[in-house]
Amino acid sequence: MKKLMRTAAVAAAAALALSACGGGGAGSASNVNPTGDIKPRQISWLLSRPADGAVINIMKKIADEYAQTHPGFSLNLITTPDRPSYIQKYETLAAANKLPELFDTDATPFAQQLAKQGKMVDAEKLLKDLGVYDTYRPAALNYQRFDDGSLYMIPMQFELEFFWYNKALFQKAGLTVPTSLDDLPAACTALRKAGITPIALDGQDQWPLERYAAYQPFRQAGPDYVTSLKKNQAKFADAPGQKTVNWLSSLGQSKCFSDGFSSQGYSDAQNQFTSGQAAMYNIGTWELSSLATDKLNPAVGSDVDFFTLPTTSGSVTAANEYVSPSGIGMAVNAKTYDPLVADFLKFALTKYPAEYAATGALAPTTNVQTTIPANATPLYKKALDKATDLGTKQIMPWDTQLDPTSNTRLQQELTLLVQGNVSPSEFTSTMDSTIAQNAPKFFK
Known part of the structure; x- marks a missing residue:
């Protein structure tokens, strides 16, 4: 089914390119009145x-x-x-x-x-x-x-995207809020030793894991890295790319994500966190009604908090710059x-x-x-207030940036990388060759 959908998309792109030659019957894009x-x-x-x-x-x-x-x-x-x-x-x-x-x-x-x-x-x-x-x-x-x-x-x-976390589970594992993205693998190891699933992840939809791929390059090289990568003007073999590839591999080796995460859906991940089975959950303010109101399971309600995307040593982007999609x-x-x-x-x-x-x-x-709902917890306003303290740079989700073929392959390879089915070097070679082959068709 996925192959048929991708074939249809590629055919549509080809037809679109052909229609451009004849003008396509389009009206004036600038005549707004x-x-x-x-x-x-x-x-x-x-x-x-x-x-x-x-x-x-x-x-x-x-x-x-x-x-x-x-x-x-x-x-x-x-x-x-x-x-x-x-x-x-x-x-x-x-x-x-x-x-x-x-x-x-x-x-x-x-x-x-x-x-x-x-x-x-x-x-x-x-x-x-x-x-x-x-x-x-x-x-x-x-x-x-x-x-x-x-x-x-x-x-x-x-929306704003945060790392939601369970304070009680962090305390059980002897952890504090990570101050660097580079702290996450060790944090996952500590949580696993305490018998806790570190991060709830919707692996079925693939975009949540792709978010993680965007984090290290954004901190190390800023938003321009993916702009160059998608046009084959930068590589995963470059320093920012290698930083994220090796980091993602280490997340997998530290068993950061739920067991069997690739078959876990959106509601599965949400339920795993809100039931207190997972310590962290990376998701946006569109879930405030589930995470910051009295709808949240009372057993974990007082333990839930959030932190923004950690920086890294030498970050070129600020702590108040992260995923803020509209x-x-x-x-x-x-x-x-x-x-x-x-x-x-x-x-x-x-x-x-x-x-x-x-x-x-x-x-x-x-x-x-x-309007803050009557059943909101103080966490609701705390999350909303972050909108008034945003920097000028933001992470663009990679699934909206790469050409369709490269993006599909990236999502597949990310799962394999984190599961340990491919090595960082194999991932790098596959993705750089995939983008080199497909990017020119979309970015001329």
Whole structure:
């Protein structure tokens, strides 16, 4: 099944490249203020978000409000929460020039091709034209930018990722909070000796392990390393790459992750930590309701705390710089962008931040205040307050950066590396040759 999906994605990319030769029928990406009458109709949004999540529920509500003064308008939500299936659908529709008015996308190489072909509205110009650009968190916008600094996606959320840990389990193993990433392997060894699983990990979805691959290079070389790596301008054989490869191998040798982590799912990892079976859990503020409210298992509730990504000796990035994603962004189809879409977006983006903050989540803008739930623990506010103390550099998740083929291979090889099925040198050779072969097709 995965092979079929990857084949479809590659075919879509090839078709997209061909469509560029003929212009693809795209409209003007820079015309953010189209003139003419607002003619209500149904518009669609191709989504990759939880069907019962806050983003979808709020946008449904806003669309209904808009329809009250614009009879005939409706927002059709085409939802595919499963990310691999969504990407296949999105890339296929893009190649066929059949994307709807709005669609979700990360700042991937594929999306950058769409932008370069004029198929996406310039989001920075759009937000400035709507008068809301300055209300957005710089980190939320920067997460959506391409390498050249251009902005074609609108952030609908904002998150911070931490290492959540169990203080009682740390104490049992004689540990304190790690001050360096290099301390983690020894910490895992101590936890194992105390009969404790060190880190709960969702290995099935693969992206959580890929986060770990991004940490050491970010501390040693900054965010530019992956930008060069994905274009085959840097190598895993280089110093930052070798640092992470050897570190990941040591995490595996120290049995940092759950036994059988490669077959463990998202809820499995969450339950392992919240039940007190694992000492650490690397996850974002989207799980605050599970980790910082009275929903948390009372047996571990008072023991849960978090720490931010540790630095290393000689780090070029600061302690307050780590993963701060604004999730998958919303793009606007330039071909179908007209006065109705422009007017609806102005209405929606003005109302959305306050509605989103009211759910207890960090909004992508700073002009609203998050409502802390009545059942929240003090940890909830402590986590939210970290948003006011962020540096200017942030880790871009590698699954949004590498070309699709290289990324798939990386995810596979990371599991093998941590499991001890391949050596650091074998991993390095495989990944450097894979990127060298595939990067030129996406980065020209």
